Amino acid sequence: MAGDPAKGIGRGNSDTDLRDIPQKHDFxxxxxxxxxxxxxxxxxxxxxxxxxxxxxxSETLDTIEFEIFKITEMARRWIVENGLSPYKLALTTGTSPSQVHRIMEPGWTPSLKLARRIASTLPEDWVNDFELDCNACLPRxxxxxxxxxxxxxxxxxxxxxxxxxxxxxxxxxxxxxxxxxxxxxxxxxxxxxxxxxxxxxxxxxxxxxxxxxxxxxxxxxxxxxxxxxxxxxxxxxxxxxxxxxxxxxxxxxxxxxxxxxxxxxxxxxxxxxxxxxxxxxxxxxxxxxx
Known part of the structure; x- marks a missing residue:
């Protein structure tokens, strides 16, 4: 039986399982x-x-899209912060220029394989700092x-x-x-x-x-x-x-x-x-x- 909402009821000390929700309690x-x-x-x-x-x-992209976004943005930030060109990034990562020449354009989305290949060639300490920044600001x-x-x-x-x-x-x-x-x-x-x-x-x-x-x-x-x-x-x-x-x-x-x-x-x-x-x-x- 529900209590008087105007007065409230003192709380008990029951340690019941939090997953045992009352079957007919729809709030x-x-x-x-x-x-x-x-x-x-x-x-x-x-x-x-x-x-x-x-x-x-949902407020978040699904997991695969989220990971591709992070790696794509990581490559873009590396280019901007180090004054590189997409062509130079292609040489650094061992990919063809045709695969990354549109990297700075909105909506450019690499395959997961290409995105991981790009990320694996960047300096580990810089990647770690970028990951920390993503963890500090992106919704999850x-x-x-x-x-x-x-x-x-x-x-x-x-x-x-x-x-x-x-x-x-x-x-x-x-x-x-x-x-x-x-x-x-x-x-x-x-x-x-x-x-x-x-x-x-x-x-x-x-x-x-x-x-x-x-x-x-x-x-x-x-x-x-x-x-x-x-x-x-x-x-x-x-x-x-x-x-x-x-x-x-x-x-x-x-x-x-x-x-x-x-x-x-x-x-x-x-x-x-x-x-x-x-x-x-x-x-x-x-x-x-x-």
Missing amino acids: GATIKALKDRANAPFRISERRVQPSNAALK IFHLHHSPEISSDSFTQLLRDIDGRETGPILDSLIEGQFSIRRYAYLSRTELEIVTADHTGTALIDSDYSPPPPRMTWSPDTKGSRTPGCVLLIHRIPIMVKDRINLYSIHIAEYSGKNWATQFWKIDTSKDLTSMRQLDILKAYLAEKA
């Missing part, structure tokens, strides 16, 4: 209680869309194991409160931990309802950030139900906030069941992007993704 009650709680620090928005319009692209998504040791205290507490099934403690964790929440629910095969509650105390309130959308499919069978799944992610992404680009690491917990999915997220860490090389790499990445 509809959590959204309703959040709306009803007076003076809750959330900005709530609701919209209904056609499912085909809701499947937005990392899947986490279901373990409290890899998450912040507030993130772990939220997972335990969700496992406890009571609405009151979940709301307490959302407020205290500065979590935002978004719930997707199919109303029919052709209509998807999306309700978002952004915590107003987080730096992301001044941005248009939202987690990558879940993969959902409509199921006409409403009689049965399947055990909800849970995925834990870290989304590392550069975001412009108040005229500054910061690299954020954002914890995401995504639960999904039949015809619904719910995401919780909060900032884990953030840092300014000030290196001109990192900003140039990021600019090239965003152009490639577009």
Whole structure:
């Protein structure tokens, strides 16, 4: 039985498995209680869309494209920083000039074999520095194991409160931990309802950030139900906030069941992007993704 959302409920000390999600917990009650709680620090928005319009692209290129981008940009940066020509790069890497003469043109994409061949001929220390810059500025998504040791205290507490099934403690964790929440629910095969509650105390309130959308499919069978799944992610992404680009690491917990999915997220860490090389790499990445 859900607790009184106006008062909340004291949290227990259960050490239950975080993967044992209540079978019928689709977080509809959590959204309703959040709306009803007076003076809750959330900005709530609701919209209904056609499912085909809701499947937005991920913030990251897929793995192969991502690796090809890094190696291609690596070759371009080597040419620029060392004042070389594409012809000189071809001689250095043992490739034909016809394979690399368009390397500085937007949209030039080498084969994975050629990209790796180019990368293998560049100085190791320079390549290592470039890799560090890529790791410091490019968006990525990392899947986490279901373990409290890899998450912040507030993130772990939220997972335990969700496992406890009571609405009151979940709301307490959302407020205290500065979590935002978004719930997707199919109303029919052709209509998807999306309700978002952004915590107003987080730096992301001044941005248009939202987690990558879940993969959902409509199921006409409403009689049965399947055990909800849970995925834990870290989304590392550069975001412009108040005229500054910061690299954020954002914890995401995504639960999904039949015809619904719910995401919780909060900032884990953030840092300014000030290196001109990192900003140039990021600019090239965003152009490639577009």
